[in-house]
Amino acid sequence: MxxxxxxxxxxDHVATVRQARRAAEPDPVTAAALCELAGANGITVxxxxxxRHIQDRDLRLLRETVKTLLNMESxxxxxxxxxxxxxxxxxxCFVPEKRQELTxxxxxDVVAAAEALKTAVPRLxxxxxxxxxxxxxxxxxxxxxxxxxxxxxxxxTGAYANARExxxxxxxxxxxxxxxxxxxELGLRINAGHGxxxxxxxxxxxxxxxEELNIGHAIVSRAVLxxxxxxxxxxxxxxxxxxxxxxxxxxxxx
Ligand code: PXP
Numbered sequence: 001m002x003x004x005x006x007x008x009x010x011x012d013h014v015a016t017v018r019q020a021r022r023a024a025e026p027d028p029v030t031a032a033a034l035c036e037l038a039g040a041n042g043i044t045v046x047x048x049x050x051x052r053h054i055q056d057r058d059l060r061l062l063r064e065t066v067k068t069l070l071n072m073e074s075x076x077x078x079x080x081x082x083x084x085x086x087x088x089x090x091x092x093c094f095v096p097e098k099r100q101e102l103t104x105x106x107x108x109d110v111v112a113a114a115e116a117l118k119t120a121v122p123r124l125x126x127x128x129x130x131x132x133x134x135x136x137x138x139x140x141x142x143x144x145x146x147x148x149x150x151x152x153x154x155x156x157t158g159a160y161a162n163a164r165e166x167x168x169x170x171x172x173x174x175x176x177x178x179x180x181x182x183x184x185e186l187g188l189r190i191n192a193g194h195g196x197x198x199x200x201x202x203x204x205x206x207x208x209x210x211e212e213l214n215i216g217h218a219i220v221s222r223a224v225l226x227x228x229x230x231x232x233x234x235x236x237x238x239x240x241x242x243x244x245x246x247x248x249x250x251x252x253x254x
Pocket of ligand 1: 217
């Protein structure tokens with residue numbers, strides 16, 4: 001039976017608000033606990049090289065307190081690899097990182113980074129960390145991810161989310177579906193994220209083989225207005241509503 005994709009809440013922007021004042025609040029560690037109590041299946045943070053939001057202290061405390069699954073987004077650098085080896089999150093997702101960008105702009109160039117990834121991926125796997133690569137939904141990127149031994153790919157949903165016309169959005173959805181099927185054929189496990197919100201989530205939550213959704217900005221933005229508990233529950237409700245009927249049926253045999 002198909003399973004419902006799990007929701008990982010990216011709490012970076014809770015830290016963005018804190019860092020706006022270099023203050024102690026709001027604390028992303030408290031936010032993570034509230035997300036979990038509201039039903040999040042995992043917590044994602046991006047420890048950026050410039051430390052613009054999440055700090056080293058946050059990552060360390062989250063490792064101690066997160067009860068679900070801790071996913072660390074990270075550039076492929078020696079500094080970040082050493083931190084991941086020390087903290088040992090459950091999962092690391094390698095992402096490209098540029099200092100000037102507002103958010104991660106594109107997927108990893110898996111071909112250009114192949115040499116670095118062939119060392120970095122097994123290095124973290126040896127510590128028991130599952131490794132994911134954030135990639136654009138393209139065959140070469142999927143083949144590169146499989147070649148360097150990644151466990152998961154996270155398909156970049158940004159082009160889908162940014163598409164304005166219905167036909168362009170459907171074309172991007174189709175690319176994601178084709179990539180999910182091809183990735184599965186290559187033996188990769190499939191996650192997705194970036195730019196997903198309460199309106200555009202339905203077709204993505206229905207992608208084949210999808211295991212995890214990483215959603216940050218939309219949930220934290222709604223939380224400012226309605227509270228984190230409600231914001232997480234509403235997103236979980238949307239993901240459930242997108243699931244095949246046998247999953248929504250309360251009488252189903254588990
Ligand atoms: N996945 C990855 C790899 C990301 O870098 C980000 C942004 O930090 C997200 C998912 C979440 O994107 P958004 O904040 O747009 O939901």
